[in-house]
Amino acid sequence: MSSTLFKVGKYYHYRFRLAGGARRQRSTHEVNHKRAHAIMSKAYTDAVLLASGMQLVPTLGELIEQWEELRAPIASKSHRRGIDVFKRRHLHGLGQLLISDLG
Secondary structure: OOEEEEEEOOEEEEEEEOOOOOEEEEEOOOOOHHHHHHHHHHHHHHHHHHHOOOOOOOEHHHHHHHHHHHOOOOOOHHHHHHHHHHHHHHOOOOOOOEHHHOO
16 A cells, blocks of 8 residues: 655646555645645545545644534634634644644
8 A cells, every 4th residue: 555646747646556456546736745745645544544434534724614613603702712813823834734643
């Protein structure tokens, strides 16, 4: 189960094969190698989790969006404001991190 990152035109693409024989090949829509590699790593991790029957691990940004959809309508005004301040001040580089990568 190895993954490869390659360039087609100006965009990077990835390709990998899972243990069951399923093959995935997609475009990252990125021109930067480092960001493309991060996208490929997340896609590979997600595919392995789905193939084994587990749920996907959300990013910190996705987790906050889920909270806003589910809890914001019933949360107090000050709690919603606190979450909004947290998003604006602290999510700049952390929003794309998987919850499992946070320490």
